[in-house]
Amino acid sequence: MLRNLHPLRARRCLLTAAVVFVIATLVGNVLVDRCPLSARFPEADLALEAWRAHVSAPGIVFLGSSRTGYSASVEIIAPKVRQISGDATVEVFNAAIPVGDPLTMNFMGARLFADGRRSKIAVVEITPDSVSRRNRFLDFAVTRQFTFRDIVENGGDICHSTNKTLSRVLSSRLTPFYTHRLALQAWVREAWAGPEHVVPVGDTENYYFDGIWGQSSFPQALPGPPPMMRIEEDLPRVRKQLADYEIPGRTSAALEDLVARCHRDGMKIILLETPMHSALRALFVPSVSEPYSQFVKHLEAAYGCQFVDFSDRLSDTMFFDGVHTNGDGRKYFSELFADEILGPAWRAETRSRHE
Amino acid sequence: MRKGWLIVASCIFYGTWNPWFVFLILFTAAVDYAVALKLMTTESPSLRRALLALSISVSLSLLVFFKYARFLADTTIFGLNLFGAHLTSPTWEIVLPLGISFYTFETISYVVDVYRRRVAAATNLLDYALYILFFPHLISGPIVRPAFFLPQTQRAKHFDWARLQLGAQFFLRGLFKKAVLADHLAAIVDPVFAAPATYSTSMIWLAVPCYAVQVYCDFSGYSDMAVGAAHAFGYKLPVNFNLPYFSESVGEFWRRWHITLSTWLRDYVYIPLGGSRGTTARTYGNLILTLVICGLWHGAAWNFVLFGLYHGVILSLERALPLPAALARRSLLPLRIGWTFLLLCAGLVIFRAHALADAWLIWRKAVSASDGLRLPQELIVLGLLSMGLIFAGHLFGHFGDTKRWLERIPPVAMGVGMAAVFLLIMVLMPQDSAPFTYFQF
Numbered sequence: 190m191l192r193n194l195h196p197l198r199a200r201r202c203l204l205t206a207a208v209v210f211v212i213a214t215l216v217g218n219v220l221v222d223r224c225p226l227s228a229r230f231p232e233a234d235l236a237l238e239a240w241r242a243h244v245s246a247p248g249i250v251f252l253g254s255s256r257t258g259y260s261a262s263v264e265i266i267a268p269k270v271r272q273i274s275g276d277a278t279v280e281v282f283n284a285a286i287p288v289g290d291p292l293t294m295n296f297m298g299a300r301l302f303a304d305g306r307r308s309k310i311a312v313v314e315i316t317p318d319s320v321s322r323r324n325r326f327l328d329f330a331v332t333r334q335f336t337f338r339d340i341v342e343n344g345g346d347i348c349h350s351t352n353k354t355l356s357r358v359l360s361s362r363l364t365p366f367y368t369h370r371l372a373l374q375a376w377v378r379e380a381w382a383g384p385e386h387v388v389p390v391g392d393t394e395n396y397y398f399d400g401i402w403g404q405s406s407f408p409q410a411l412p413g414p415p416p417m418m419r420i421e422e423d424l425p426r427v428r429k430q431l432a433d434y435e436i437p438g439r440t441s442a443a444l445e446d447l448v449a450r451c452h453r454d455g456m457k458i459i460l461l462e463t464p465m466h467s468a469l470r471a472l473f474v475p476s477v478s479e480p481y482s483q484f485v486k487h488l489e490a491a492y493g494c495q496f497v498d499f500s501d502r503l504s505d506t507m508f509f510d511g512v513h514t515n516g517d518g519r520k521y522f523s524e525l526f527a528d529e530i531l532g533p534a535w536r537a538e539t540r541s542r543h544e
Numbered sequence: 545m546r547k548g549w550l551i552v553a554s555c556i557f558y559g560t561w562n563p564w565f566v567f568l569i570l571f572t573a574a575v576d577y578a579v580a581l582k583l584m585t586t587e588s589p590s591l592r593r594a595l596l597a598l599s600i601s602v603s604l605s606l607l608v609f610f611k612y613a614r615f616l617a618d619t620t621i622f623g624l625n626l627f628g629a630h631l632t633s634p635t636w637e638i639v640l641p642l643g644i645s646f647y648t649f650e651t652i653s654y655v656v657d658v659y660r661r662r663v664a665a666a667t668n669l670l671d672y673a674l675y676i677l678f679f680p681h682l683i684s685g686p687i688v689r690p691a692f693f694l695p696q697t698q699r700a701k702h703f704d705w706a707r708l709q710l711g712a713q714f715f716l717r718g719l720f721k722k723a724v725l726a727d728h729l730a731a732i733v734d735p736v737f738a739a740p741a742t743y744s745t746s747m748i749w750l751a752v753p754c755y756a757v758q759v760y761c762d763f764s765g766y767s768d769m770a771v772g773a774a775h776a777f778g779y780k781l782p783v784n785f786n787l788p789y790f791s792e793s794v795g796e797f798w799r800r801w802h803i804t805l806s807t808w809l810r811d812y813v814y815i816p817l818g819g820s821r822g823t824t825a826r827t828y829g830n831l832i833l834t835l836v837i838c839g840l841w842h843g844a845a846w847n848f849v850l851f852g853l854y855h856g857v858i859l860s861l862e863r864a865l866p867l868p869a870a871l872a873r874r875s876l877l878p879l880r881i882g883w884t885f886l887l888l889c890a891g892l893v894i895f896r897a898h899a900l901a902d903a904w905l906i907w908r909k910a911v912s913a914s915d916g917l918r919l920p921q922e923l924i925v926l927g928l929l930s931m932g933l934i935f936a937g938h939l940f941g942h943f944g945d946t947k948r949w950l951e952r953i954p955p956v957a958m959g960v961g962m963a964a965v966f967l968l969i970m971v972l973m974p975q976d977s978a979p980f981t982y983f984q985f
Contacts, residue, residue: 198955199709205959367970
């Protein structure tokens, strides 16, 4: 067969293939930036769909990651707030997203409030590791929501984060059809079989996310390794993230951008440091906690936020792993947070409106 | 220099899995290289036999230790327990070096061929090292013979666009078979073979042929990629598959499936055993023994022994009972192909089942209509499409002149087609890619 192939024909064939591949890659990049949210970032699409199902904007909205998603049960918090405030109409919405770092929270905030509907209170998740410039969740943002422009703008932090992030950027942009194949397959499947929302699989491993973190009774244990083993697996990654800790970067800027947006829109902002296992809290040594406190103080001063620290309010038995609460933890936190913070805050909010 | 780089790259390629086992290959290769050189200069028949025995013993003992020690220990304990001993199975596990079955056969064929004076021993260590270590065939074949590969190491290599195109075509074909067809078919095959009792008869009839297609796509896909990658570096590897599911008999199947293994077994096991030169009974015995060894080569478990025995018995029956003229008519070709495929599928059930009881259960369910779970419609369509595609490919390969057809395509159209196929593969790849089936052998 080799004898039958002419070198000149072969060269033309291979060069054509290379050119077509490069053009297709460029087109792929455009498609990735413009494809519907349901294909590329189905978690966000599910949450936004649930948000849009409300006739008017829920009074209280949670913005955060799966830490908030697991901890804050709307089914427990909403009745409690109604009971404490005496306002039977208040609604609570949990817009937390799996692997929802501040960049994702800001992305969600922009879309939630895009139609002009505003909540009265925004509970925004904040933790020392999540605002670190070295953002280990950037690789998710890169494939889920970043446009080419975002990548250019976040280039410095991408290089500063993990090697995996950089490789995800490269694979996402050099082989977009491969990296985003599951989204494309889902898109085609949906077009063929009709719209059918399936709990997103793939990047995030969250068993209870259905768009609104609706389950009120979480189990006491996750399938797979026990909590301590999960924590020990995670500790080196968090340690790496906190090494040479510095805050100024695109991640903290995104959080500030979200807070500023909420502030501009007249919302009361509660910065919530979510519950954490003691093994993880031990990593927040002074070189981490001091710049973090300064950043929090800056947000409080600039945007009138209320900072509440729930990081050490739950016992270590109330976690699936270092940061995700189990059924007991979810119930305990939701009641505590509604009793101490949200109930009084909504009551004050209602009073100020009446006055 | 180029050979040196290829050897280093091959060692790195292998070492990314487990660097220590690179030394194992180097040790085996060094022993055989030295033995072969000594064989070239030795005339004494007894010394030559001793050298051959030494080399084969070293290669086979390593293979037996890494691959069969656990199986032999378990079988021995099982046997002793039958006579009243109360021994428990050992808890230790031995890590199986990737590709050991492949490179052991290559080193054996090298020393045997030198012993038989069919090839001259390689005097250049780099040539021999490249023959064993060349990464495309190192871990999963094809099993390369020294007479096929060593002369290529002595030819000057130049960059060749034509060779690159050919390599790219082979590689893309292999990648499509493996990454698209085989990996998607796993979604049909795995659940049914994991719990055959829970699935309906129709799902068994879907999963078993799908497994036949999956294992073909997996292994022939790898072989195609190996051939393609080798072409890119200026080397040719032997063809390993030739439309195996269009065989009219199981005997023909073995001449079309994993050709480099079946010809190796023919030349280094079956013929030395006496082949068909002895009595009829001896010939059948040789056939069955060769096929049992073939089964054992695939894995150290009783199901592989039975798989070999099954094929050995069928081959003997085919030899003993030639097809009547009425059934050998050309018009009945599809029937013969279908019957052979059915026999192969029945054999693959033994090959794939987790336990012999499962194989028996699958056979029973296949012949007695029973209800049970059904796979999602989407998977059923996928399975049928994949089988249809492979069948169409066989049909085209059998009746069409693929080479001429490919030549007629203008180069620009061919380039566009190749890029399109590559993009399609990228889009269609499933989330989780299963490791190559033949890596475990």
